[in-house]
Amino acid sequence: MTTKEHYENHLAHFYEWMVGDFETAQSETLDFFERNRIKPLQNKVTIDLGSGHGLQSIALAKLGFKVKSVDFNKQLLDCLSIRGKELGIQVFLQDLLDEVNFKEQAELMVCMGDTIAHLESVDDIRLLLDRSFRCLVKNGKLILSYCDYGTELVDINRFIPVKADDNKILTCFLEYFIYKVKVTDLLYERIDGHWVQRVSSYFKLRITNRMIEQLLNKVGFKILKCEVINRMNYLVAEKE
Numbered sequence: 001m002t003t004k005e006h007y008e009n010h011l012a013h014f015y016e017w018m019v020g021d022f023e024t025a026q027s028e029t030l031d032f033f034e035r036n037r038i039k040p041l042q043n044k045v046t047i048d049l050g051s052g053h054g055l056q057s058i059a060l061a062k063l064g065f066k067v068k069s070v071d072f073n074k075q076l077l078d079c080l081s082i083r084g085k086e087l088g089i090q091v092f093l094q095d096l097l098d099e100v101n102f103k104e105q106a107e108l109m110v111c112m113g114d115t116i117a118h119l120e121s122v123d124d125i126r127l128l129l130d131r132s133f134r135c136l137v138k139n140g141k142l143i144l145s146y147c148d149y150g151t152e153l154v155d156i157n158r159f160i161p162v163k164a165d166d167n168k169i170l171t172c173f174l175e176y177f178i179y180k181v182k183v184t185d186l187l188y189e190r191i192d193g194h195w196v197q198r199v200s201s202y203f204k205l206r207i208t209n210r211m212i213e214q215l216l217n218k219v220g221f222k223i224l225k226c227e228v229i230n231r232m233n234y235l236v237a238e239k240e
């Protein structure tokens, strides 16, 4: 199954539940931006690549940015449209790499929540970084957050309990290949008193922190900050 199909047929249906309380997650995101002094300084335009239901977009709009949110999943973008209406957020149902995303100059680009690992190849990551670099104004910033898949989980450690409540249990199963990780989202949902199993898999790229830092440097970015929060790398880079 392609990543797009995986989201459409499976993950998007329970993504909000998986993330948990939106306000809590959004305010943690806002806190990260504030700690890193992310605020509008130039033309205010920011592009959120792979916005999902809006954790970063909403936080950035609250900081005063003009937010353009891009995602290929309609269900998640519809949630964001409702939440972001008052904040003037514009949503675009299209692929991350679509050239149209990079037409307007921006002072900030974000691609967070492991979205970059959803691309099909390292060449696509390079293309995304390169297009982001060219569309940023001088001193504009790019913020990425992603998991490092360098160390292979083995045996029973590959079964990751993600979330459970009285009606749903989500487990993620990882299988490691040389360049990719096959991710299987295994959901048990209680419907009319019976547990129903739904399973779907897709591939992520086996990115590492080192690989992303090297790609950023090659494209011309200066890395300002790298921080690990809940096993996710948060990286702030600048176009000098």
Ligand SMILES: C[S@@+](CC[C@H](N)C(=O)[O-])C[C@H]1O[C@@H](n2cnc3c(N)ncnc32)[C@H](O)[C@@H]1O
Pocket: 003, 007, 049, 050, 051, 052, 053, 054, 055, 056, 070, 071, 072, 073, 076, 094, 095, 096, 097, 111, 112, 113, 114, 115, 118, 119
């Ligand atoms: C793990 S979610 C992260 C969403 C959000 N940034 C967050 O932190 O909650 C990845 C998002 O990227 C989107 N996505 C993945 N590959 C994409 C692509 N090639 N083009 C557009 N959107 C994509 C998915 O639909 C999903 O909403």
